[in-house]
Amino acid sequence: EVQLVESGGGLVQPGGSLRLSCAASGFTFSDHYMDWVRQAPGKGLDWVGRTRNKANSYTTEYAASVKGRFTISRDYSKNSLYLQMDSLKTEDTAVYYCARSQIVDGSRWYFDLWGRGTLVTVSS
Amino acid sequence: DIQMTQSPSSLSASVGDRVTITCRASQGINNCLAWFQQKPGKAPKILIYAASRLQSGVPSKFTGSGSGTDFTLTISSLQPEDFATYYCQQYIGYPLTFGGGTKVEIK
Numbered sequence: 504e505v506q507l508v509e510s511g512g513g514l515v516q517p518g519g520s521l522r523l524s525c526a527a528s529g530f531t532f533s534d535h536y537m538d539w540v541r542q543a544p545g546k547g548l549d550w551v552g553r554t555r556n557k558a559n560s561y562t563t564e565y566a567a568s569v570k571g572r573f574t575i576s577r578d579y580s581k582n583s584l585y586l587q588m589d590s591l592k593t594e595d596t597a598v599y600y601c602a603r604s605q606i607v608d609g610s611r612w613y614f615d616l617w618g619r620g621t622l623v624t625v626s627s
Numbered sequence: 628d629i630q631m632t633q634s635p636s637s638l639s640a641s642v643g644d645r646v647t648i649t650c651r652a653s654q655g656i657n658n659c660l661a662w663f664q665q666k667p668g669k670a671p672k673i674l675i676y677a678a679s680r681l682q683s684g685v686p687s688k689f690t691g692s693g694s695g696t697d698f699t700l701t702i703s704s705l706q707p708e709d710f711a712t713y714y715c716q717q718y719i720g721y722p723l724t725f726g727g728g729t730k731v732e733i734k
Contacts, residue, residue: 538723540671547714547725547726547727547728548663548665548671548714548716548725548728549725550722550723550724550725553721553723564721564722566722567722600670600671605676607676607677607680608658608677611659611677611718611719612718613659613661613673613676613677613716613718614661614663614671614673614716614718615673615676615682616673617670617671617672617673618670619669619670620670
């Protein structure tokens with residue numbers, strides 16, 4: 504079955520760290536761009552960052568709000584995506600979704616598969 | 628950053644109604660636009676990509692149109708399972724950005 508399953512969410516104090524995981528199955532993980540998208544309680548969707556596929560050397564992009572604090576990585580042997588979150592702020596409280604991107608028109612990538620999400624709460 | 632503006636932010640409609648949601652980009656994005664449906668407590672689900680292409684498995688009552696800066700999502704004959712929040716998203720440039728969402732409620 505093609506799916507993404509996130510884990511690792513929880514309660515953390517401001518200034519703390521947390522690492523989220525996303526286990527991918529049912530597809531060739533290295534072929535796809537992979538993203539993290541978050542949603543604060545009662546709010547809209549907010550892109551966090553992306554890692555490109557193997558053909559594009561797994562390079563990364565980040566939203567300005569998390570750049571320098573969050574790091575996206577992959578473990579090819581485990582078909583897993585990670586989000587290392589450091590220096591967490593209360594405004595980082597959200598459900599974090601892992602999303603797979605699919606290529607279209609030769610060079611553009613859109614989100615075609617989402618995990619169920621994991622809740623991160625940053626509070627003292 | 629490319630700003631995505633959806634309208635309306637919410638609407639009330641009846642079963643069987645035809646509903647249209649609009650999304651405007653702050654600069655031209657060609658056809659690099661996707662539409663998502665999200666139900667409470669669930670992950671978003673892709674409906675439309677490349678502005679008008681229906682994702683595999685999505686019912687044909689969902690249609691997308693537009694190019695450049697102005698886009699629409701139309702749901703023909705609204706059914707109970709279609710009551711949800713809908714988001715547009717541009718994927719031509721970074722940061723990737725979403726519209727604020729349109730909540731479709733039962734009248």
